[in-house]
Amino acid sequence: xxxxxxxxxxxxxxxxxxxxxxxxxxxxxxxxxxxxxxxxxxxxxxxxxxxxxxxxxxxxxxxxxxxxxxxxxxxxxxxxxxxxxxxxxxxxxxxxxxxxxxxxxxxxxxxxxxxxxxxxxxxxxxxxxxxxxxxxxxxxxxxxxxxxxxxxxxxxxxxxxxxxxxxxxxxxxxxxxxxxxxxxxxxxxxxxxxxxxxxxxxxxxxxxxxxxxxxxxxxxxxxxxxxxxxxxxxxxxxxxxxxxxxxxxxxxxxxxxxxxxxxxxxxxxxxxxxxxxxxxxx
Amino acid sequence: xxxxxxxxxxxxxxxxxxxxxxxxxxxxxxxxxxxxxxxxxxxxxxxxxxxxxxxxxxxxxxxxxxxxxxxxxxxxxxxxxxxxxxxxxxxxxxxxxxxxxxxxxxxxxxxxxxxxxxxxxxxxxxxxxxxxxxxxxxxxxxxxxxxxxxxxxxxxxxxxxxxxxxxxxxxxxxxxxxxxxxxxxxxxxxxxxxxxxxxxxxxxxxxxxxxxxxxxxxxxxxxxxxxxxxxxx
Numbered sequence: 001x002x003x004x005x006x007x008x009x010x011x012x013x014x015x016x017x018x019x020x021x022x023x024x025x026x027x028x029x030x031x032x033x034x035x036x037x038x039x040x041x042x043x044x045x046x047x048x049x050x051x052x053x054x055x056x057x058x059x060x061x062x063x064x065x066x067x068x069x070x071x072x073x074x075x076x077x078x079x080x081x082x083x084x085x086x087x088x089x090x091x092x093x094x095x096x097x098x099x100x101x102x103x104x105x106x107x108x109x110x111x112x113x114x115x116x117x118x119x120x121x122x123x124x125x126x127x128x129x130x131x132x133x134x135x136x137x138x139x140x141x142x143x144x145x146x147x148x149x150x151x152x153x154x155x156x157x158x159x160x161x162x163x164x165x166x167x168x169x170x171x172x173x174x175x176x177x178x179x180x181x182x183x184x185x186x187x188x189x190x191x192x193x194x195x196x197x198x199x200x201x202x203x204x205x206x207x208x209x210x211x212x213x214x215x216x217x218x219x220x221x222x223x224x225x226x227x228x229x230x231x232x233x234x235x236x237x238x239x240x241x242x243x244x245x246x247x248x249x250x251x252x253x254x255x256x257x258x259x260x261x262x263x264x265x266x267x268x269x270x271x272x273x274x275x276x277x278x279x280x281x282x
Numbered sequence: 283x284x285x286x287x288x289x290x291x292x293x294x295x296x297x298x299x300x301x302x303x304x305x306x307x308x309x310x311x312x313x314x315x316x317x318x319x320x321x322x323x324x325x326x327x328x329x330x331x332x333x334x335x336x337x338x339x340x341x342x343x344x345x346x347x348x349x350x351x352x353x354x355x356x357x358x359x360x361x362x363x364x365x366x367x368x369x370x371x372x373x374x375x376x377x378x379x380x381x382x383x384x385x386x387x388x389x390x391x392x393x394x395x396x397x398x399x400x401x402x403x404x405x406x407x408x409x410x411x412x413x414x415x416x417x418x419x420x421x422x423x424x425x426x427x428x429x430x431x432x433x434x435x436x437x438x439x440x441x442x443x444x445x446x447x448x449x450x451x452x453x454x455x456x457x458x459x460x461x462x463x464x465x466x467x468x469x470x471x472x473x474x475x476x477x478x479x480x481x482x483x484x485x486x487x488x489x490x491x492x493x494x495x496x497x498x499x500x501x502x503x504x505x506x507x508x509x510x511x512x513x514x515x
Contacts, residue, residue, distance in 0.1 A: 199374055202334070203435070204364035205391035206357065 006213035007220065010189060017192075018221065021185030025225025026232060028178035029263055032171060033233035033251075036259070039167040041248050046160050053125045055118040055134055055148040063114075063142040071140050072116055080124035080133055085117040113144065127154050175266060178225075182270030186218050190278045197278070207279050214275045215268055222267020226260035283474065284310040284333060284443065289342035291328050291498075302328040304498045305342070310443070310476060315469045317485045318478040320495035326478035329495075330447050333476065334366055335359050347442060364392055367436030367444040367473075371451035373428045375420040381431045382407060382416040388435045406434035410464060426457025433464055437473075444468055446477040450484070458484070 011018045076084045092112040291303040303325045318326045331337040344351040385403045410430040450458040494502035
């Protein structure tokens with residue numbers, strides 16, 4: 001209780017310094033948030049593209065429909081498979097006509113092979129799993145050829161991995177900057193109260209007692225900085241939407257809470273390091 | 283109660299690595315009053331810092347009320363300090379707290395129940411004769427009065443030993459006499475006092491034990507004089 005009062009008193013005692021630290025925390029988290037938003041939207045876009053990943057197994061002419069149906073039922077039972085669709089020669093022609101409308105009169109007769117179109121479940125659309133399923137489908141001797149846009153899938157995943165790695169690296173860098181900034185502002189607060197701290201130690205206050213208000217102060221700054229950053233990120237997104245006509249997604253409640261908690265943790269860590277260093281030195 | 287056994291203290295960063303204390307051995311009995319004298323840099327403050335375990339000896343052992351410098355843990359030191367009262371030449375008061383606020387501070391930070399604080403504070407301030415200025419800020423008090431506030435803060439936890447580092451160094455003669463009188467009263471009530479001072483007049487005006495230091499060594503201890511004189515007889 002005394003710790004919370006002391007922590008709040010610190011805000012009252014130096015409102016300018018407190019506002020300054022909250023703003024710096026907010027800006028570093030804002031940068032973090034902007035990047036997070038980009039990553040989130042890339043992920044969403046990739047997910048939409050990924051949903052179109054499809055394996056198409058072309059069936060040899062003259063294969064009895066019963067055999068195809070039996071194979072289709074078997075494939076549908078693979079754990080990776082979402083659904084299997086049998087596309088007959090007629091259906092293939094109709095689809096080609098529809099997709100390539102201007103050439104529709106070129107298509108005539110049953111020259112397109114029938115196929116099994118296999119859709120995979122989410123989480124099983126990575127190149128390795130796709131290839132595994134393709135190999136099993138190839139095992140049917142009536143299957144002539146299997147197409148699944150191998151290169152395209154590999155590219156997609158490479159892009160996603162690069163985006164993920166860049167997100168983590170930049171995120172860590174921004175987090176480190178934020179922790180250092182919080183540490184520095186708490187350090188200023190510690191130095192401003194160094195006389196008080198030395199008296200506290202002389203009269204027998206424990207390190208934990210001395211540390212607690214600073215940790216609370218750091219966490220509060222982190223939370224406030226996190227909330228401010230959330231508002232700034234939201235405003236930035238609205239501006240982008242308005243002028244660039246992006247359809248961007250914003251953090252859901254869980255991610256937003258996580259961001260603020262992350263801010264609090266950074267505040268806690270920054271102040272713990274700062275106070276710890278001071279207490280070890282005196 | 284307090285025991286220094288062959289204590290040597292070397293500050294690693296000191297010029298030339300000279301020892302601040304060399305092979306110092308002495309003890310302070312319960313309720314004893316001891317002056318520590320000697321020129322600046324003789325090691326008086328080092329002895330006091332070792333006593334409240336702000337420093338650890340380079341060799342030898344310091345024992346204070348059951349705590350030994352050899353095995354005391356960092357987290358046990360606050361416990362020791364709660365049994366000590368410490369006052370300094372520069373008072374070490376918080377400027378933004380009143381006299382009673384400064385005394386109460388010593389109780390707040392060790393978790394004394396809130397309801398018990400006002401009584402203890404007013405008793406300590408009365409003991410040092412400053413009850414009428416409880417609401418004054420340090421800036422509104424004279425040097426002597428500020429030292430009395432520091433005194434009250436040191437006494438409020440009923441210490442068994444009072445450590446005073448040049449407590450009269452910044453005070454005029456009148457205030458010095460007042461503070462010294464307070465120290466005598468506290469001692470008469472049973473609290474041991476260890477006082478570092480330059481003020482030889484003060485030392486001579488009483489018959490308390492006096493330990494004189496020079497270059498980190500004890501060059502004179504009045505407690506040992508009678509023993510020597512007996513031998514000479």
